[in-house]
Amino acid sequence: MSLSVQPAIPRAREARLDALREEAKRTGTVAERGIAIDGAPTPREPAVGYYGLPMVKPPVWTWQIGLYFFAGGAAGMSSVLALAGLLTGQPISFVTTALTVSTAGAIVSPMLLIADLGRPRRFLHMLRVFKWRSPMSVGAWTLVAFSTCAALALIVAAGASGLGAIGLPERPLHMALFVLVPAAALSGVVLATYTGVLLGATAIPAWSAHHRLLPVHFGIVGLGSAAAIMELLGYRLAPLNAIGLAAAAVETGIGAFIELGRKGPTARALREGRPGLLLRVSGVLTGPLSFLLRLAALIPFAAASFAIGAVISRYGWIWAGRASALDPGETIASQR
Amino acid sequence: MGATPFTLGQNQARHTHVADGTAVGFFTDPTVCIGCKACEVACKEWNQVPEDGFTWTGHSYDNSRSLGASTWRHVKFLEMNRRLGPQIAGPMSGGAGAQNPFGWLFLSDVCKHCEHAGCLEACPTGAIFRTEIDSVYVQDDVCNGCGYCVVGCPFGVIDRRPAQFEGGGGAFKCTFCYDRQIDGLTPACAKACPTESIQFGPLDELRARAEQRVADLQARGFSEARVYDPTDTSVGGIHAFFLLLGPPEELGLPPRPDVPTIHLRGAWLSVAFTSAAALVGACLAFALL
Numbered sequence: 001m002s003l004s005v006q007p008a009i010p011r012a013r014e015a016r017l018d019a020l021r022e023e024a025k026r027t028g029t030v031a032e033r034g035i036a037i038d039g040a041p042t043p044r045e046p047a048v049g050y051y052g053l054p055m056v057k058p059p060v061w062t063w064q065i066g067l068y069f070f071a072g073g074a075a076g077m078s079s080v081l082a083l084a085g086l087l088t089g090q091p092i093s094f095v096t097t098a099l100t101v102s103t104a105g106a107i108v109s110p111m112l113l114i115a116d117l118g119r120p121r122r123f124l125h126m127l128r129v130f131k132w133r134s135p136m137s138v139g140a141w142t143l144v145a146f147s148t149c150a151a152l153a154l155i156v157a158a159g160a161s162g163l164g165a166i167g168l169p170e171r172p173l174h175m176a177l178f179v180l181v182p183a184a185a186l187s188g189v190v191l192a193t194y195t196g197v198l199l200g201a202t203a204i205p206a207w208s209a210h211h212r213l214l215p216v217h218f219g220i221v222g223l224g225s226a227a228a229i230m231e232l233l234g235y236r237l238a239p240l241n242a243i244g245l246a247a248a249a250v251e252t253g254i255g256a257f258i259e260l261g262r263k264g265p266t267a268r269a270l271r272e273g274r275p276g277l278l279l280r281v282s283g284v285l286t287g288p289l290s291f292l293l294r295l296a297a298l299i300p301f302a303a304a305s306f307a308i309g310a311v312i313s314r315y316g317w318i319w320a321g322r323a324s325a326l327d328p329g330e331t332i333a334s335q336r
Numbered sequence: 337m338g339a340t341p342f343t344l345g346q347n348q349a350r351h352t353h354v355a356d357g358t359a360v361g362f363f364t365d366p367t368v369c370i371g372c373k374a375c376e377v378a379c380k381e382w383n384q385v386p387e388d389g390f391t392w393t394g395h396s397y398d399n400s401r402s403l404g405a406s407t408w409r410h411v412k413f414l415e416m417n418r419r420l421g422p423q424i425a426g427p428m429s430g431g432a433g434a435q436n437p438f439g440w441l442f443l444s445d446v447c448k449h450c451e452h453a454g455c456l457e458a459c460p461t462g463a464i465f466r467t468e469i470d471s472v473y474v475q476d477d478v479c480n481g482c483g484y485c486v487v488g489c490p491f492g493v494i495d496r497r498p499a500q501f502e503g504g505g506g507a508f509k510c511t512f513c514y515d516r517q518i519d520g521l522t523p524a525c526a527k528a529c530p531t532e533s534i535q536f537g538p539l540d541e542l543r544a545r546a547e548q549r550v551a552d553l554q555a556r557g558f559s560e561a562r563v564y565d566p567t568d569t570s571v572g573g574i575h576a577f578f579l580l581l582g583p584p585e586e587l588g589l590p591p592r593p594d595v596p597t598i599h600l601r602g603a604w605l606s607v608a609f610t611s612a613a614a615l616v617g618a619c620l621a622f623a624l625l
Contacts, residue, residue, distance in 0.1 A: 048585075049585050049586070049588050050395075050412060050414065050585075050586060050587055050588030051393075051395040051398075051588075053395075053401060053402055053588055054402070054492060055491075055492050055585075055588055055589075055590050056487075056489070056490065056491070056492040056590075057404075057486045057487065057489065057492045057493075057494070057495050058487075059483065059486065059487050060483040060486050060495070060496040061483055077614065080614055080615055080618045081618060083615070083618070083619070084618040084619045084621070084622040084623075085622060087619055087622070087623075088619070088622040088623050090622065116482075116483075117480050117481050117482055117505075118479075118480070118481020118482070118483065118496050118497075118499070118504070118505030118506055118507070119479070119480045119481040119505040119506060120480075122461075122478075122479075122480035122481075123480060125461040125463070125478060125479075125480040126460055126461060126480065126482070128461055128462050128478070129460075129461065129462040131457075131459075131460060131462070133457050133597055133600065134457060134458050134459060134460045134484070135458075135484075135600070135603075136458060136459075136460035136482060136484040137460035139460075140460055185615065186611075186615075189610070189611035189614050189615060190607065190611060192614075193606075193607040193610050193611055194607060196603060196606065196607065197599075197600065197603040197604055197606075197607060198484075200599050200602075200603040201458075201488075201596045201597060201599045201600050201603055202458075202487040202488060202596045203454060203487060203488060203489060203490040203492075203593075203594075203596050204487050207487075208596060208599050211599035211602055211603040211606075212602045212603060212605075212606045213606075214603070214606075215603055215604075215606040215607045215610050216606055216609070216610050219607075219610035219611065219613075219614055220610070220614075223614050223617075223618070237625075238625040239618075239621035239622040239625045240621075242621045242625055243617070243618060243621050246617065246621075321487075325487075325492075328585070328588070331590055332585050332590070332591060335590055335591050335592040335593070335594070336591070336592070
């Protein structure tokens with residue numbers, strides 16, 4: 001709610017004051033305004049919309065949400081890696097590590113979300129009802145399901161290796177793992193992608209225009225981040241590298257699509273200003289840069305580049321939404 | 337001029353719309369608004385809405401900027417480089433006025449109480465519900481301030497109140513004076529409006545009255561007169577509609593608003609596609625490499 005800042009006006013010289021008085025005496029009016037007051041009587045250059053004021057409200061979310069988008073995406077997709085590892089006979093330590101990443105994310109995510117609430121003590125009100133038409137409601141329930149499954153799966157996986165170590169039968173626990181890990185993976189992919197629906201199904205022009213792209217983008221960034229985190233934790237596996245390459249390739253494509261695809265005022269917020277810069281930087285980090293670093297076999301650098309870009313891209317999209325909401329021209333253009 | 341079917345005093349009459357379950361609405365007519373802001377004051381006083389900053393905007397006599405968490409009625413002051421129909425615009429309208437036409441229009445904006453309400457659909461707690469008079473109401477004791485309704489509203493009406501103000505943290509907007517209506521009273525803004533620019537009544541009756549008013553104004557030379565009620569978009573019509581004398585954008589109203597839930601189908605299909613691709617892709621990568 002800040003007033004638009006007026007440009008500083010050079011102080012009038014005595015000659016200017018004399019000229020103004022002469023002109024006023026001669027013509028009964030002063031032709032030049034001299035001062036461009038925002039919305040001065042009868043604005044000569046009509047602003048877009050009503051005094052250029054926004055037609056839709058910008059998101060009120062605080063810094064926690066960008067970090068949550070990253071944590072939730074990486075945690076959700078980590079359980080997909082755990083499932084793939086479990087099904088293809090990777091050592092149990094790989095599955096346990098992937099589930100640890102999932103569980104860590106499942107603990108951090110609700111904390112970030114609760115901190116963002118206007119009334120954090122009422123966080124349980126999220127679970128009063130289930131509304132499938134509200135992505136926020138679906139997301140809250142998905143997070144509950146995912147957290148439960150991931151944490152239980154981690155306990156069981158750790159228990160299984162513990163039993164195995166002391167020579168007890170681990171088979172019942174293994175059976176349970178084949179139920180819990182698929183459940184974590186299924187809720188995990190939804191957790192990593194629903195955020196695209198959350199942004200897409202809003203009145204914010206830059207978001208709703210990309211309601212089909214956002215779930216793909218968030219999902220692929222989540223998967224790439226999960227692989228990158230496993231690599232940064234020391235796992236150098238060909239499948240992880242392949243997933244990293246694929247994610248970087250898709251990200252390069254999405255970056256090119258945003259850069260070259262939509263022209264005109266509806267995409268202004270994605271290209272211009274601070275959000276535009278963030279989205280370009282994150283697009284390069286997750287896309288071509290991490291791809292090339294992988295080709296050069298610099299795996300840790302590629303992984304770090306992708307993970308950092310993934311965090312930046314979430315903030316880029318949130319800020320782009322804010323800029324887009326504040327620009328009434330974008331709202332009008334999106335409806336024509 | 338007998339064509340105008342005004343029933344003066346309807347805003348002052350008691351009613352039983354809540355008990356009868358009749359859909360009610362507002363018809364706000366800027367052509368008779370005098371910009372007194374009695375509606376803003378009445379709304380603030382009745383609903384005990386806290387102040388939300390005192391600023392000079394420079395936007396004509398409008399210093400409340402926009403609807404928000406603590407501004408539920410908002411009188412817009414539009415200054416235009418054109419005359420409105422055959423209006424007489426004072427001493428300047430003859431000589432100098434011909435070269436320098438000027439029009440001044442006031443419009444009391446309010447929550448639209450949409451047929452398909454974006455805020456209501458978005459709300460994850462069930463705090464927002466539709467009442468028996470078809471208005472959209474936020475239950476303050478349920479709202480946890482998640483802020484999703486804020487980006488769900490295609491009209492930029494509802495907002496989260498900053499923490500430093502009373503009731504801060506929750507989402508607020510016009511209640512349609514549900515508390516007054518239960519007791520058979522008209523909403524505070526309509527009750528206070530001295531010119532009945534704000535008209536309150538059963539929706540069907542108001543819609544008919546608005547059409548009559550438009551026909552009346554067009555017959556008098558206001559050729560651009562029309563009703564702003566987006567019934568042909570996914571919003572499906574609004575229960576607080578307006579009379580306009582120009583494009584809706586100039587009063588900050590979106591030209592073709594859509595309820596954001598129309599994007600759900602495409603976005604969830606995208607989720608299904610991405611989820612399947614991620615699960616299959618990851619498993620294949622681990623199986624083959």
